[in-house]
Amino acid sequence: MNDSNHQLATVRRTFEILELLWENDSLGVTELADHLDTHRSTVHAYLRTLEATGFVINVDGRYRLGFRFLEFGGRVKYRNRLFRASQTELTHLADDTGFTAVLTIEENGELVIAHIEDGQRSLQLGLYTGMRNPLHANASGKAILAYSSTEEIDQFFATRTLEAPTEHTKTDPDAIRDELAAIRETGYACDWDEQVIGMGLLGAPIIVAGSVLGAIGLVCPTNQVTDEDQRSDLAKRVKQSADIISVNYQYG
Template sequence: MDDSKHQLATVNRTFDILGLLRKNSSMSVSEIAKTLDTHRSTIHGYLRTLEATGFVINEDGRYRLGLRFLEFGGRIKYRNRLFQVSQSELEHLADDTGYTASLTIEENNELAIVHLAEGERSLQLGMYTGMRVPLHSHASGKSILAYSSDEVIDRFFETHDLEAVTKFTKTDPDDLRAEFETIRETGYAYDWDEQVVGMGIISAPITVEGTVYGAIGLVCPTNQLTDADQRSDLAERVKQSTDIVSVNYQYGR
């Protein structure tokens, strides 16, 4: 069945507009209309409606996203049970290592950041809650895929073009499958320069009774992971955190 036949064009157009405003700090009606190749009057109607809901703000004829989105995003985050049972441990991990600790989940075949806890040596790379990145380009995404079923992994490779986020991003399915095997053997994933050059990530999956629910990762400079001893120490600390969160998720309230 072709799902596109059952989609509402007005809803798709609304999210086209919101997507543009997400990428730009603000835009005028003319700029949006030109980008979407649509009449100004049509775009103006959409914007007036979005403005009335509070999701879009009009400032002297230029439109931007409203803080109403934070209300929705914050509510979703704080209702998430995995966040609830991991928040304090992420803070401990960030304090112990000095780096940014992250909680991530897979959603719609992308890696979504649920929460970030910053340490005193955190890299300032513009990461934020809700940010989405390709699963294959990030150690946390790889750890989640590695602990997924063979069917899930096969379907992921069959349905995705593996883009190179940087020139160091692994995009060969055979190389990634081999990496997944190593992740299952060691219990953790790591990479550097694949998402951002100069940034390394070490991550372990959160699993309960064989099901993977997400991953905890540490974001640090690349040179902290190229040294095998340092990498091993960080890996053990991350795995300790995932063990705690996994138990809390399974038995906590």
């Protein structure tokens, strides 16, 4: 193995350790070595290096992720122009509806939650900034996908496995393409029980100069979306927020 390959393998193993710590909250050296099927001494060397950087914390021999990640994540978020253009309007949307308003973006074929604002009637679903979901499995992702280019849509279906978080999730490419066409007609997307049973979601794309930059989503109980009148009112408000954010982005 040459130096270049060795460095790549080292970086990959570092992130495997970080992901294991994220999944398990905290682990000891032996536990990590068992997960990775490698020697304790090797794992310990990685952990000591990560501890020295502040990204991993040692508490009585058990290792967990440090808040250094929060520092990096906060910088990425607050430097993002779309977040800055969206923050105030997300608060207004959550206050007006009482539900959870989310700013989402697409990254590497996945939907990423960039910011969350809770309302007085918000569902407690464990959503968090940075959470990733399949684009095809919720309204915000479909809103982004619907306004992507034909080439980008074709590439998505050609390169992604369409997972089904629930039994209600659509995974047939033809059915999803039909839904994307309907979204382009109405200007918004909706779903219920596709990501979480009991959760409904409405999403509208944020479009600037003909390009979709992200989407605004409103998370609410399923019955708010299945009721046609409620859905119409909420969709109108979500589309209004997306339009306001688009103007803020361009001229704010």
